[in-house]
Amino acid sequence: MFWKKKVPLIIVFIMGFVMALQYFIPSDFSQKFYDTYLDWGIVIGIFGGVLGYFSFFRVHIHKVTKKAPNWQFSLISILCSLLMVVAALLGGRGTGSLFMQLFLYTSAAINATVFSLLAFYISSAAYRAFRARSTQAAALLLAAVIMMLGRVPIGDSISFWTRWGLPSINEISQWILNVPNLAAKRAIILGVGLGSLLMSLKIILGIERTYLGSE
């Protein structure tokens, strides 16, 4: 019990307290301490990385061996990752190396494409969900439309009313961005910021310990 629960909580408290204090102490010693922590943090992170890779291979190998539905795709994934390792061993990682080419022309290309699907999703979402059901929904809708017009050249071209000294769509969208939008975001930042601060504090005090998991 002591070794499994108490000690970690003590470590958390000490580390948290010291690091928070360190921020206010510019002295040479405190800086050295800080640098050491940076080095250590990096190294810990490095080995923490293993966890992810392990889980990846475990999940997919598991699928293949169990012949779970679509197991072939898991096989492909595994082979591809191995292929990358081999490629790196053969040709290095420099520009134009097999390794880089593979990455750029498969993974990079595919990811970019998949996220470009969002262009379609967002259009259909807008079409489906942007209904002026309530005044607030209308406000959201309007803001979005103005923003869409204001951020592209055509917005300037169609705001004919500027000749009467009225602000162009572009300027209006700028205003929405810099004023109401900014206010909304700041309100959220101020609140959410406090939330995460409290979380950090609770972690330091050992009140929040979910991350340690139960045994």
Added chain:
Amino acid sequence: MKRLTSVFLIFLIITFAFALANSSYAPKPQTPKLIDIPGDAGTNVLLQWRHFETVPGIRYDILRSEDGKNFEVITPLQTKTITYEPQDQPENDVSDLGYFLVLVPQENDLPIARVIKATEENRDSIISAGGKKILRVELGVPPLEEMEKLPNKFALGDFYRVIPDEEIANRPQPMTVPQKLFDALGIKIPSLGDVSIELTPKAEELEFVRKGKRILAAGEDNMPLTLKYGKQIVSFVTEDARYTVKSDNIQFLDRKSDKRDMEAGKHYIYKVRLYQKDIPIKKIYVDSDTAGITPQDEPPVVPDKIEALYDRKSNTAVIHINQTSGLSAFFDNKTYTIFKTTAEDTACERGSEIRKVSASIRAVILKDVDSTDVLYIVVEDEGGQTTKTGLIPLTPVELEKISLPPNLRVRDVENDRGQQIAIRWDPPTLAVGYSVEDVAPKMMQEKVASKNIFYLPTEKGGTLFVAEDPSQVPDGARKVLNLSYTVPGGKKVLKITYQMWTNSEDKALYGEFSLDGKDKIDKDNTGELQFRNIAEGEYSLIGHIIKSSGSRLKNPEANIDMKIDATHIHSVPIDVPPYIYYIYRGTDAEDLSTFEYVGKVGADAREFKDIFDDYKTAHHKYYYIVQAIGPDGAVAQSEPLGPVEGISNWFNTSKLVIFFGVLVFVGVALFFIYHAKRGKQFYIRPIAGIVHIDEALGRATEMGKPIVYITGLGYIDDIATLSSITILGRVARKAAEYQCRIFVPCYTPLVMIVAQETVRNAFLDAGRPDLYNEEDVYYIAAQQFAYAAAVSGLMIREKSAANFFMGRFYAESLILAETGASTGAIQVAGTDDMTQLPFFITACDYTLIGEELYAASAYLSNDPMQRGSLKAQDFLKAIEMILLVVGSLAATAGMWWFTNAFRALGGD
């Protein structure tokens, strides 16, 4: 399915083929030229060699050895990665132009290439002289297999393949001329500045172009034209070989450092190693021949710029000593000893020593000489070797009186690690400049080709004239085709630019100005203020420097009151006095030779920070001397300041506000946590979202379809994720009660483990551990897209009736929500991530916005601790609101000191 795997296998094979196709073809690299840096302590060696464009290879290693046997790698240097280009351009075939390549051999270096155009007469002699007919030139590096067909030889020279382009040459060429030229011509142009004109092309350019296709050697006249119409030739191809001429000169300086040792008089052997590929298993490389050198500790090099002035007014001499040579950084000069002698003493032997100073001194003041004296300087280096300068006569002059800045002082820099010492002086000064600009000047364009205006370039700018008859146009004159210029758009804007010449003791924050009663402050100290559409006329500008306390700096220099002339478009720059301050650091106030130059600053500085590499070196007693240098060479020198030493501080007072903030925060938090611990149940208003959560669950059970619960992409110490986990507990429990299946695909392993525990416990509490299936709470991959794709797949396949998205999300949020919506599931989302909220709001049936997520989790878990911290959050929010109101009121009332208190710069 089989087809797919086979497709994949083919794909595998292809890529492997590529890997192996990378052939290994590289000639021996050139032997490095070794140069011993003169005037140094024999601790620097410069390596030089040529890298030819067509030599494949990823990097050079530089190797050094003392015995010629075991070499150590000093450093790797990357080569430019080659881009291989196809060779099919017909214009690169020059066989019909009759060019011959002749190689002129050289002493221990590559031959020099000459390209000669053969005529009937000289063809035979060229061939007999070993000339080779050039069949093709290459402007890029051909593919490896292409290159292997011919032996690759190397020669020196820069050549260009000229393929002139009539179209480009005939394009009108831009140029700008002052407006007055047109006035002289009698053409009125209401331009704001210069007028840009478009001219017919130069005669010589057309001539150059008309000469046709050819090969030109660099360095010939009309190089700019060559560059414009030519491309540098990488290699010449003859029947028997490819001669590469394009190369870049690689240099590397090997010098003594904490990593590497180097001694004068010791013999070192170098070679370079060219790597083809860098493969852990097997390295493919070629070594150059070795070359040896014995670096020497040369006698010191005397300063090449010594200026000795004798000021008649003050009867003192000042000597300005400078090393302008680029190599001076390597010199190991230690001291200058200045001798006084007579003009007869040409050998500089009979002088009497008058001053000994460190060799880093830039200027010396000598009181004990008179105008007839002649000086010479003996330079001594670290090794004790000496060199004398020639005789230095004193040039009699009358120097302006120059004074040191007031209140010079040295201080240990506050709130730092202790590795900085500051030299500070006064007075804090507000320097202001301004510019009157035209907001939206109109662009005017005019075609004047018909007006027959010609431009003739001359030494002083050139002239314009009109000539009806082209025949009387002097050669070199070019016709003006088009004009473009800007005319005022009416609205004027006045830009005030200012600088605060202060040091950190003045605690200056920003400038405050008022233009004829119109006040403006520059809270973020951007150094610029704008007064929009101002009327023409004179204005008076008053300005002050505001301190962090909110009060103004008192001294007159820090407050300005100036006239501003806004009658026309012009600008008045900030003017900086032409002084320079040299700073020297010494360890002994008595012995001036211990003082070393540490840096210089301009007259706009009020502080010089001497930054040491580490605390230890800074933690000694130091003295400083400041020299003020006038534009005419006058020098004023301070007494040694100090002693002072770098002290590392134990509290950063500039972060006091933050510290206070932390205290308040922790105080409030602890208060509520304490009460929560004592089991006090705080009231939390019901959150609308929770109803919807239950509703969704109910719906799922009616339909007997599973639930999908997403904990987001956040890590386990992320508040959003933790709240999500809490809510998951509740959802899972209900799910267990209603006996409907729940899927929890996870993004990070740690979250997965915690989620598994949570769900398992929930099922236990609900008394249905039998329904719990470990497989349903699983890890996918810590890759955004892979995760999104897999989850979408899950939702489509399982036709989930209810989807929950709670936690931290990024771009994938819409993919998830839209796919979910397309399957017609009822969806509840919750995130504190501003950017993703809009998508959940549009695509989901209900969304917990920002803190509502935390609130919901607090509300669901009857854990008093969570409610307690939510309460604390509310309390702190209340404080924030009060501060906001008070702050805005204070700002409105002009009491900036209040808002400034929150500026909380932290650090400086």
Added chain:
Amino acid sequence: MHINTDIWVLIAVFFTLSVYTFLWKDNPLYKFAESVTVGIGMGFALVQWWNLSVVDRFWVPLTTRGAAGYVLIIPAIMGLMMVTRIIPRFAWMSRYALAFTIGAGSGMVLPRAIQANVLQQLYATMLPINVSWTGIMVNLFIVVGVLAGLIYFFFSKEHKGVFGGIANIGIWFLMVGFGATFGYTVMARLSLFIGRVLFILRDFLGMQLF
């Protein structure tokens, strides 16, 4: 227009198109592309992790820095403890590493977040509300918006009466904010699509676009 036959471009085109088939409906081509990118991505990460992290940041210092290097064995061990998380019996070991990093992390965040997320934001919101364009149209709106927003997120009191009214204003600001973000995002997503169109038109079909 001449079609680029570079094998790599062809591969990329093949995958690009197979992803777009998903817009019609889920299909093997898409699944194939998916599993390839998962694998390649993982392999890429793995290799870079090994070279840039393990070798450069751990092995090299460890072997070259002498005593200062050997100290790194301690964090290395902690890192390995982190991995024990996957073996239930030794899972508790990972807590030491987690405690170390998460504890320090939280401690580091505390003052910095108070500075950046609270004080700095407050400072930026304390704006003068004088009678001028910026005074009213900008500053007043921002101050009111932030206050109303904060009130909307106030959980100790029900949204009723005046309080509820102000909270309602808060919702208005939030909605407009969300609308703005949405509009903005449309643009972002489209540019991704444009990127792919560019690739097909220029790199594959070899069109001269500029």
Added chain:
Amino acid sequence: MKFLAKLEKLDRRIIYIIITIAVVLPFFFRMGLPISVSPEVKSVYDFIDGLTPSDCVFISGDYDPQVDAELSPMFDAIVRHCFEKNVKVIVANVFNLQGIGLVEPRLKKLAEEYHKVYGVDYAFLGWKQGFSLLVMGMGENFKKTWETDYYGTRLEDLPITQPIRNYDQIALVVDLTGSGVFGAWITYAYVQYRQKIAAGITAVMAADAYPQLQAGQLIGLLGGLRGAAEYEQLIHHPSLGSVGMEAQSWAHIAIILFIILGNIGYYAAKKNKEK
């Protein structure tokens, strides 16, 4: 009425097709709409324009392939500008490993175009474990934090990095990102070391960055493709960004039309129900 009501539920695929057309067509028929430059972009431009050859700009390509289309035009534009002004450029991928593959080739290409020498005019540091820790470390000791460049050369051996001790020697940090990491740059580099930071951010996050911009924590901001287009206009080098804006315009119009149709349909349907 019935027909209008149908507008409420068009098939997704119809929308998809029309969007595609709207995006692809402009590549063939260009209108050349002028783009007005927004102040936050101008201020980035002005800052870099004011730099001297002795100054050094640190660009961090913290983005991955998904947002390449949006951020690479910015990267090109900014690097071009620096190279034209002969400002030194150090490029890294502090927060995103995948950025290496996207940024490095571009940098090399640009460098060749402007005849820049590696190690003298520009350097590439790549990625290293540590994220925020790196950002902080750079403020303490730049060379120790990175140790070597991406190709393994020690930073002391590169003329460009040799004189860099910490942020004091870096005139500007440009963070190109599709996520919130510019926040980390602010928290650790600006707050602690007062490092000047400009951000090139995808349109999504850009909306998010305005608080920081207004709070003066960012000197300027390039938002999405438009930001890139504006910058391209400032350096007189229209490219990816500018062309993209045309397509943007049309797609936006299309989407807005859909929204309008949707609402017409919505009300029509409501009427029908009332009947």
